[in-house]
Amino acid sequence: QKEVEQNSGPLSVPEGAIASLNCTYSDRGSQSFFWYRQYSGKSPELIMSIYSNGDKEDGRFTAQLNKASQYVSLLIRDSQPSDSATYLCAPKGAGNNRKLIWGLGTSLAVNP
């Protein structure tokens, strides 16, 4: 089982729709979770962090966390073509180091 699993996509949504990105993780000790956006040829950019079960909203983005199900998701409302990118889910592993565990990411395409 991979440590972080994301549907590689591409996930294609029309402009203005809600994009839903999902992620499951295997380390039950993970307590901190991050979503990054990576445009093609660029480095990742932090867009959301979440630490507690439930929802966390920031502008058009909502992160959802369910530790019992080892599931974290990202919703993007009113999707724009500029949201087209790869979205990386990155939990922090249990333990004393500060490493994040990286999935392969989900490619999102927002069609005008």
Place this chain on the structure above:
Amino acid sequence: GAVVSQHPSRVICKSGTSVKIECRSLDFQATTMFWYRQFPKKSLMLMATSNEGSKATYEQGVEKDKFLINHASLTLSTLTVTSAHPEDSSFYICSAASLAGGYEQYFGPGTRLTVT
């Protein structure tokens, strides 16, 4: 806030030469910096973790004598690719974690290395 710079953004070098990449946290102090490598359409691969003032911790399979990391201050880490070969051509990205923050990492813009 949380800006990380990386220099150079692109470098082309000849096989057998060495290349140094600098990573700086511009507006925060970074106790920990990370070096990643990413091949096209592949996931981020962590190469090493460096803490200010101590030796870097390398991931399994990464040659520490080939990829020299120095974290001399709370704002600067360098990666030197020694005796570079064409297979070392890749996108190298650093990230930094704030002394005062949580576990989030802030990434530099990356360095595209081409070895000819």
